[in-house]
Amino acid sequence: MPPAPPLRTQSIPLRRRFTPDAGTDLQRCLLCETREKSVCNGIGDTELAILSQASKRLTLPPGTTMIEEGTPAVAFFNVTAGTVKLFKSLPDGRRQITGFADVGHFLGLTNAGTYSFGAETVNTVQVCRFLRPQLEKLLTDYPLFERRLLAEVTDELAEAQEQMLLLGRKTARERVASFLFSRMLPPATPSQPDAEGCLVSLPMTRVDIADYLGLTIETVSRTISALRREKTITGTDNHGIRVLSVNRLQEIASGQDSR
Amino acid sequence: MPPAPPLRTQSIPLRRRFTPDAGTDLQRCLLCETREKSVCNGIGDTELAILSQASKRLTLPPGTTMIEEGTPAVAFFNVTAGTVKLFKSLPDGRRQITGFADVGHFLGLTNAGTYSFGAETVNTVQVCRFLRPQLEKLLTDYPLFERRLLAEVTDELAEAQEQMLLLGRKTARERVASFLFSRMLPPATPSQPDAEGCLVSLPMTRVDIADYLGLTIETVSRTISALRREKTITGTDNHGIRVLSVNRLQEIASGQDSR
DNA sequence: CGGCACGTTTGATCTAAATCATGGTGACGG
DNA sequence: CCGTCACCATGATTTAGATCAAACGTGCCG
Numbered sequence: 001m002p003p004a005p006p007l008r009t010q011s012i013p014l015r016r017r018f019t020p021d022a023g024t025d026l027q028r029c030l031l032c033e034t035r036e037k038s039v040c041n042g043i044g045d046t047e048l049a050i051l052s053q054a055s056k057r058l059t060l061p062p063g064t065t066m067i068e069e070g071t072p073a074v075a076f077f078n079v080t081a082g083t084v085k086l087f088k089s090l091p092d093g094r095r096q097i098t099g100f101a102d103v104g105h106f107l108g109l110t111n112a113g114t115y116s117f118g119a120e121t122v123n124t125v126q127v128c129r130f131l132r133p134q135l136e137k138l139l140t141d142y143p144l145f146e147r148r149l150l151a152e153v154t155d156e157l158a159e160a161q162e163q164m165l166l167l168g169r170k171t172a173r174e175r176v177a178s179f180l181f182s183r184m185l186p187p188a189t190p191s192q193p194d195a196e197g198c199l200v201s202l203p204m205t206r207v208d209i210a211d212y213l214g215l216t217i218e219t220v221s222r223t224i225s226a227l228r229r230e231k232t233i234t235g236t237d238n239h240g241i242r243v244l245s246v247n248r249l250q251e252i253a254s255g256q257d258s259r
Numbered sequence: 260m261p262p263a264p265p266l267r268t269q270s271i272p273l274r275r276r277f278t279p280d281a282g283t284d285l286q287r288c289l290l291c292e293t294r295e296k297s298v299c300n301g302i303g304d305t306e307l308a309i310l311s312q313a314s315k316r317l318t319l320p321p322g323t324t325m326i327e328e329g330t331p332a333v334a335f336f337n338v339t340a341g342t343v344k345l346f347k348s349l350p351d352g353r354r355q356i357t358g359f360a361d362v363g364h365f366l367g368l369t370n371a372g373t374y375s376f377g378a379e380t381v382n383t384v385q386v387c388r389f390l391r392p393q394l395e396k397l398l399t400d401y402p403l404f405e406r407r408l409l410a411e412v413t414d415e416l417a418e419a420q421e422q423m424l425l426l427g428r429k430t431a432r433e434r435v436a437s438f439l440f441s442r443m444l445p446p447a448t449p450s451q452p453d454a455e456g457c458l459v460s461l462p463m464t465r466v467d468i469a470d471y472l473g474l475t476i477e478t479v480s481r482t483i484s485a486l487r488r489e490k491t492i493t494g495t496d497n498h499g500i501r502v503l504s505v506n507r508l509q510e511i512a513s514g515q516d517s518r
Numbered sequence: 519c520g521g522c523a524c525g526t527t528t529g530a531t532c533t534a535a536a537t538c539a540t541g542g543t544g545a546c547g548g
Numbered sequence: 549c550c551g552t553c554a555c556c557a558t559g560a561t562t563t564a565g566a567t568c569a570a571a572c573g574t575g576c577c578g
Contacts, residue, residue, distance in 0.1 A: 087423040088515040096424040108471035111410050116417050137539070139406070140574065146405060147398070151370050153412045158375050160419035165347040165355040168473030206526065214427030216566060221527055255349040429542065465556065475536060480557055497556065527572075537562070543555085543575100 028052045034080045037104030039152055040128075042136070042145035054138055056129040060121045067108060067119035076135045077110040082125030085202050087211065088117050097212040099159065100204065106152060123203045167214045170255065175213040176223040177252035180233065184243055196243040197234060207236070260451040269379075293339045296363030298411055300385075301404035304396070313397055315385040319380045324492045326367060326378035337395045341384030342462050346470065347376050356471040359419065359463065365411060382462045426473045429514065434472040435482040436511035439492065443502055456493065456501040 029048040035041050043051050057080070059065065066077065069089060077084075086102040098117060101107045107119055130138070139146045152251040166178055184200045202209070206217045213220065224241070225231045232249055243249055251257055288307040294300050298485070302310050316339070319325065325336065328348060336343075342361040357376060360366045362494045366378055388398070398405045425434055465476045470481065483500070486492045491508055494501040502508055510516055 082471060086420075088420055090424070092514055094428040094514065096427040098420040098423050108394055110417065111411055111413050112417070117420055139409075140402070143399070143402065143405075146402075146409065148410050150398075150405065150412065153371050153409065153416060154368055157412060157416050158369065158371075160416060160423065161345075161347055161357040162420065164357045164426060165349070165421055167423055167469075168355040169349060169353040183285065205524095207294055211427075217526080218528085218567080220567060222565095225527070229446060464554090477558080478554080480537060481535095484557070496538080519552105520549085521576105522578105524574090526574105528570085530567100530569080530575105532565105532567070533563100534566090535562105536564085537560100539560080540558085542557075544553105546553085548549100548550090548552105 002185065017218060026045055027258065028057060030054075032080065033106050038078050038080075039106055039145060039148045040078065042148035043142050044144075049144070051138070054134040055130045057126065057128050060125045060127065062121055062123045062125075064121045064125070065118070066121060066127070067115050067117065069116070069118040070114050073108065073113060073115050075108045077107065077119075077129045078106050078128040078130070079103055080128060082124045083122040084125055084127075085118050085122050085204065085208055085212075086117050086119050095211045097208060099156075099163070106149070109149075110152065122208065171211075172215055172219050172223050173226070174253060174255055174257070175215060176209075176220060177232075178226065178254075179209065179213055180227075180241065180243065181246075181249050181253045184246070197244040198246060199240060199242050201240050202256050224233070275379055282298050288314075289314060292338065297337050297339075297462075298339065298365055298404060300405045301399050301402075301407035306401070306512075310397070313393040314389045315383065316387050319384045319386065321380055321382045321384075322495050323380045323384070324377070325380060325386070326374050327378065328375070329373050330375040330478050331372060332367065332369045333391055335389045335391065336378075337365050337388040337389070339385045339387060341382040343378050344381050344463065344467055344471075345376050345378050345385075345386055351464065353468045355377065356467060357422075358415075359471070365408070368408075368412065383468065430473075431474055431478050431490050432485070432516070433512060434474060435479060435486065435516055437513075438468065438472055439486075439500065439502065440505075440512045443505070450497050456503040457499050457505060459500060460499050462498060 016104070017027070024241060027049075028045075029035065029040060029051045030045065033090075040051055051155055052199075055078070058084075059210065066084060079101050081103060085097050086099045086107060087095050087097045087102060089095045100122070101119075101227065108115070110116060180200055184204065186197050205219050209218045210220045215223075227249075228235075228241075232245050232252070233241050233243050261480060282369075285492055288294065288299060288302075288310040288509065291299065295359045299310055308360060314337070317343075326344060328445045338360050343364075343366060344356050345360060346354050359381070360378075367374070371374060398408070423495075429437065439459055442461065449502050463471075465479050469476045469479045474482075483492070486508075487500075491504050491511070492500050493500050494503045
């Protein structure tokens with residue numbers, strides 16, 4: 001029914017951009033600062049050399065297509081810097097972003113032979129790439145790695161259910177508030193806890209936010225403006241807002257809101 | 260913004276209804292017909308007695324609350340007959356059904372100490388219940404069990420992403436078509452493949468369908484009527500419709516639709 | 519320095535689906 | 549057998565958010 005929206009993907013997949021980082025030594029994983037946040041923590045310190053060999057670290061510029069929906073599922077990624085957006089599309093171009101994978105998150109897991117979703121970098125991203133056979137070997141060799149992955153997928157599923165509640169039953173206002181609130185929960189940018197309000201980083205564009213919340217860019221923009229007008233948030237920078245009242249935001253997000 | 264809808268839960272949790280089945284012998288799992296459809300298949304034939312001891316089979320009448328959102332996560336269930344609905348709610352009563360767990364599906368997995376969702380039987384349901392410590396022992400003792408569970412959760416996540424696309428970007432017509440189509444994919448009720456059209460069983464009420472698709476009962480009702488009027492489906496039974504044109508239904512579901 | 523491209527904001531209008539309202543049907547119990 | 553209750557269908561009206569339409573800033577490049 002809705003007419004096909006204009007194509008929004010400003011980026012094209014560039015194979016030559018998949019350049020491995022220069023210094024890929026065997027100590028890489030041991031020194032990795034994001035290890036404890038990720039599945040890699042399921043592998044002991046002594047065996048980390050194996051992990052380094054099983055994976056390759058890549059640096060990807062903003063707007064790089066990492067996964068194209070429907071292509072063979074050959075790799076699994078672990079994000080060590082930046083933000084990746086995951087999405088599904090309809091033939092006419094309508095798109096739903098199903099999640100943003102930040103530092104410590106994995107992506108690319110699937111049972112089917114092909115990916116059922118696409119993935120594209122939001123900003124400059126660093127990932128560790130595991131090819132499928134290597135991943136499977138890690139799973140069988142390191143039970144704690146598998147256990148950790150199971151836990152991560154379980155969390156991911158719980159988040160997905162929360163997002164279904166948002167998409168199916170929340171108002172635009174509640175959706176935007178939920179989004180901002182969830183973005184300030186993990187200590188991603190824990191700058192000043194509440195010196196001048198908590199800073200929330202929004203590396204993605206309004207289009208991405210809209211496609212994540214099941215809204216249009218106009219509605220997202222208007223709603224953010226309204227929250228600004230009523231002093232729940234401040235900041236005119238498009239990629240970083242400041243939350244003035246966390247409680248207020250949470251109330252709106254959970255639907256306990258007057259207006 | 261939307262006023263609290265009237266309470267829709269016609270059922271109340273009845274502790275006394277959690278009665279274990281009479282004949283719980285050690286051979287139960289070996290004879291279980293739904294084993295190969297479920298995580299239990301990760302355990303070898305010889306060790307099935309252990310599985311029988313780790314679980315308890317229960318028969319639950321329609322409308323039984325199995326899991327109450329926010330309560331301690333003490334059990335994990337495997338559905339062996341019937342259909343269970345999983346849902347999340349907002350304080351004012353708005354509800355989103357996040358999935359229907361049919362035969363072979365598990366429910367109740369979580370990392371947090373409490374359930375982040377509720378679960379209620381749609382019709383008469385049989386489940387095998389594992390208490391949490393028992394489940395964890397199975398996971399560590401039987402790698403194939405854990406691997407199978409990881410695969411199930413991964414599938415569940417893919418389904419959740421598909422549902423996010425539906426909730427965020429599809430029209431009412433596309434949502435209903437997608438629902439009916441997805442319900443006929445698994446050979447749940449594989450009666451006649453296409454003798455007089457494929458039969459699809461809908462054990463849940465219109466309210467449940469609406470809460471699953473992020474619509475109102477009126478819209479669901481009208482949309483089903485429209486599909487009937489245009490001969491894509493037939494049947495006046497509320498809990499079972501017949502798909503006359505599978506292709507047509509799939510086209511509508513995926514958004515390639517004229518009207 | 520001017521112009522173009524991109525992302526964003528804001529206003530006016532439209533519409534798909536929600537809400538409000540009513541009637542029908544079948545199951546169940548007294 | 550009749551009243552009640554749960555569920556479903558359908559018509560009339562309203563509305564939240566989509567769509568259509570400018571206009572504004574900012575950064576980039578010739």
